[in-house]
Amino acid sequence: ELLVKNNVQTQSGVTIDKSNFDKYFTINGSANYDKQSGELILTPDSVWQAGSATSKTQIDITKNFSISMSVNLGTKPQSQSGGDGLAIGLYNDTPGKVGFGGNGFGIGGLNQAFGFKLDTVYNNAGNSDVAADPIEFEDLLHKDGAFAGFIKHESNTLTTIDGLSQEISAPDGNYRELTFSYDANTKNISVNYDGKFWSYNVGTTFSSDHISLIISAGTGNFNNQHSVIVHSLDATLDSEPVMVKYMDENQASIAPDKMLIDTLNAPYDVTSNEYKIPITGYVLDDTKLPNNATGTFTNSEQTVTYIYKVDQSTLDVKDSTIYTGDKWKPQDNFVSATDVDGNKVDFSQLTVDDSNVDTSKAGVYDVTYTYDGVSSVAKITVKDKQTAVNVHDSSLYVGDTWKSEDNFDSAFDKDGNKVDFSQLTVDDSKVDTSKAGVYDVTYTYDGVSSVAKVTIKNKMDNGNEFSNENDDQKLSINKSNKNELPETGAEKVPIGITLFGVLSIILSLGIFLGRYKIKNKR
Structure with a gap:
């Protein structure tokens, strides 16, 4: 005891x-x-x-x-x-x-x-x-x-x-x-x-x-x-301590005290960052700094009190994913910010380091947002675009049934996922299936377009196709009851000679057929 x-x-x-x-x-x-x-x-x-x-x-x-x-x-x-x-x-x-x-x-x-x-x-x-x-x-x-x-x-x-x-x-x-x-x-x-x-x-x-x-x-x-x-x-003790205390605005202790001891009449100074310590959730109130933060050790205990207020500083950002070639700016990833007193902070008051971001190149980039000593980092993921629209050319005839989906093969979004035809935008406004011609049909998805050529041809009456240079005129061969030969401009042959030639041909054909029958009987 x-x-x-x-x-x-x-x-x-x-x-x-x-x-x-x-x-x-x-x-x-x-x-x-x-x-x-x-x-x-x-x-x-x-x-x-x-x-x-x-x-x-x-x-x-x-x-x-x-x-x-x-x-x-x-x-x-x-x-x-x-x-x-x-x-x-x-x-x-x-x-x-x-x-x-x-x-x-x-x-x-x-x-x-x-x-x-x-x-x-x-x-x-x-x-x-x-x-x-x-x-x-x-x-x-x-x-x-x-x-x-x-x-x-x-x-x-x-x-x-x-x-x-x-x-x-x-x-x-x-x-x-x-x-x-x-x-x-x-x-x-x-x-x-x-x-x-x-x-x-x-x-x-x-x-x-x-x-x-x-x-x-x-x-x-x-x-x-x-x-x-x-x-x-x-006994002659060393000086009485100088106690450094850390209090909130309600005079509640928010961090362990610091005690300084030295010889009597030695100077003390607790104005450095060693004593103005950071305390999670609080910020030093610069309007209430102690007036005895410097002095001399005495034979009586001295107390230096630092008052802290609740730190309402916030700086919220978000991560994001974009694709090569997309437009991006630092504000896209900024959510909100407040100062130590909880007042809203505009984006223009922040310092942003986005020097590493290259939207033309796939990668993960850190963007640092800073306000009044508070920093947050957003990660920007840049991916290669895999968007594609695949179509093919085709030919058909005037009057044939046609729809734009006939020339569609496949489409993919920027992540490589298959896209249904219904999600595409199609411009087929120029196509006229009642009129021969070559028509461009444009298929578009998420900024990527492909063109299919649709060729429409004319048909002949006998089922053979025919078309002139203008593709707007049909050419047909008309029949008549007269068996006329075309005039060539040469002299006409006498009719007697013509009949003699015809009879000679008939006689020769008859002799040939008679011999053919006798031979077959043998």
Whole structure:
């Protein structure tokens, strides 16, 4: 139990009492601090526990300091499995760090650590972290006893300093008084405990004038409840912290505080981006900046508060797919935008990077839209067009039945999907099936056109086709009852000669037929 009974004004002007002890010390591990009573139990009476109180700020060892407290090591001696003990220590490292538990007393492993332990369990065997206890106390294994002495962490091992330890009373549930003092002039640390005295010079132990404080206890296989009561703490602490807080407009905390600690009267500056942090869903309200963002550390805590308002910024864009040759502009993919206060933002106020887009070439292109630090990316997918219209030429005759679908073969959309004829636009306005000629029929789908030629021919009366150059006149051979030969302009042959020739032909034909019959009879 740690109880700050007396209100003690430290040399840095800070008053420490039970109401603010946890403001200056961090409670770690199994330790439990009761702010109402000021009681701090470092370990409960259980195995393998480790509890401590560590200073949030460092102590200036260019000045004297001392701490006075009562110590209770528990109720059970070693023979009844009581252990391990309690320690107070100093170390040159970040405040709040805690070392090894058990026989490390929370001090082993800390940089340039030095302390004083009240040890209720003798360890006759060490390890790489903690050395064995001094041989002169080996007989404590066989009787109820304890010892106290200085410990030091060096060469990666916590060691009890030889020749300076003394036997002390075994745990019996009673409090005993302890003072731990440092003289800045001589650099001696002196300890008085239960009427006995220890002293050690730490002149070469610490490489810094600012060190951290720890009060700790631990248990292992053996256990006890360990507690202390602090009567006074007199030290020159580093300055009181500057707390940087992050609040919304309703004064609710929206991010962890930042704490700055330095020496008294040192300057501080929390105007950089390290402290003006981004917070998801919020934006810093530049109209409500704190007027104490720069200053000096004092012996009183200071608070710098940054006010954030809800960030109503939006920038919505959409992806799209187009085809090579299509018209496109960045505004096609813009949906909406608002500023931090929720006001609508016009597209003209955005910055757009569309430098990579090439609508003549298939590919996927990123377009970045930016407004007031908010960016969104739209993906523009450019595909090759597969649109096609396939038709064929044809011929027919005047009067034949014809429709435009007769010359259609197939059509496909830009994705290569088959298109029904009904989806095409057809221009067959010039076709006249009652009149010979060659006519163009245009079939169009989604900007792609194909032309089929329809040839219409004339027919002759006997079924043979015939057409003149103009395709608008029919030529026919007229028959009459007279068997006239065409006049050639030559002289006419006398009729007598003509009849003689005809009779000669008939006579020759008769002789030939008569011979043919006689031959067949044979």
